Ligand SMILES: CC(C)(COP(=O)([O-])OP(=O)([O-])OC[C@H]1O[C@@H](n2cnc3c(N)ncnc32)[C@H](O)[C@@H]1OP(=O)([O-])[O-])[C@@H](O)C(=O)NCCC(=O)NCCSC(=O)C[C@@](C)(O)CC(=O)[O-]
């Protein structure tokens with residue numbers, strides 16, 4: 465009681481299904497998904513089946529979590545002087561040791577400073593082990609600001625979060641600089657599997673991906689990227705595994721790409737690139753029993769025994785590969801005009 469929530473009056477139950485086996489980097493996963501959208505799990509499951517013959521290959525980069533306080537100075541000259549001071553290597557090291565002193569795992573990687581008039585937006589980026597890291601990086605940023613203020617007493621702290629972080633709001637900075645984990649997944653779906661499982665072919669999917677996910681997203685001025693429904697798989701796994709649900713905003717950034725492949729050009733080459741997956745396997749809602757059991761299902765519960773961040777990185781890979789499964793299945797349903805039919809069957 466009273467962990468992760470206040471004034472607790474009960475639980476809201478959400479059904480949890482699974483998709484899989486998902487063959488990823490040589491391992492098989494059964495992926496828990498909490499959702500009330502009938503057809504979503506069936507669709508993701510179908511995508512997993514279509515990806516089985518080649519499996520999914522992933523690469524992941526631990527970008528780190530970010531917090532960007534907004535601080536104001538009496539004039540542009542004062543602000544510029546402070547900016548230069550922070551950017552000097554020797555001072556960066558002083559700020560870093562203040563930041564790092566707040567945690568056994570938070571380790572500052574970079575300070576990126578934006579300037580608007582006499583106001584600075586100081587974006588601290590830190591590795592946070594297996595935790596998603598928002599509490600840790602906020603704590604570190606607060607200590608780092610104290611170190612800066614010791615040298616610039618005229619600095620006024622407007623807000624610990626200045627929105628240049630950017631947490632829980634759609635923002636281009638997270639696409640460009642990354643946030644959390646940056647994952648790229650790749651696979652090939654052979655022509656026979658496209659035919660028998662997805663009931664379509666590579667050329668049709670590639671054309672739909674271009675006109676819907678690329679041109680359509682551009683027409684809409686999308687900043688979430690060119691994808692069909694990454695947010696569906698991200699959110700369902702976030703709910704099942706105790707991630708912060710509001711972070712589905714940035715975490716769902718995804719670019720889905722499709723090309724024809726193979727000697728006859730009948731196979732499908734597909735990639736999903738997700739630059740800002742904000743995930744952890746320790747801390748926050750991951751400690752709750754059901755969510756913890758779902759992490760256990762994936763073999764990533766808690767802190768990694770020997771290499772901090774490895775569990776969180778593996779969870780990020782699994783989410784991106786599951787997104788790929790959902791993408792190829794929904795796209796196939798759309799080109800077959802099966803979307804409404806399947807939702808009338810599973811979703812009502
Ligand atoms: C529903 C299907 C999969 C049927 O598709 P189907 O090809 O008729 O299915 P099937 O009966 O031939 O089965 C093929 C495989 O699909 C899986 N499968 C099939 N049924 C089940 C089930 N009940 N439970 C678990 N798995 C299931 C399973 O892997 C099965 O293999 P098998 O087990 O037979 O060897 C298909 O029509 C489909 O994928 N529809 C799309 C549904 C979807 O993706 N909905 C979520 C997105 S909609 C939305 O929220 C976003 C949107 C659309 O607005 C975004 C946008 O703008 O694009």
Ligand SMILES: NC(=O)C1=CN([C@@H]2O[C@H](COP(=O)(O)OP(=O)(O)OC[C@H]3O[C@@H](n4cnc5c(N)ncnc54)[C@H](OP(=O)(O)O)[C@@H]3O)[C@@H](O)[C@H]2O)C=CC1
Nearest residue numbers: 567568569593594595596597598599600708747748767772
């Ligand atoms: N404060 C904020 O601005 C925001 C907070 N949140 C919330 O923050 C929470 C998540 O914060 P987060 O910092 O991830 O989690 P926690 O606040 O739970 O911090 C993680 C804790 O786990 C400890 N730890 C033990 N082993 C490890 C390991 N291997 N890797 C990393 N940490 C380890 C850390 O140690 P140590 O003490 O040494 O660091 C720390 O005490 C969520 O509930 C989320 O909803 C969300 C958005 C904003």
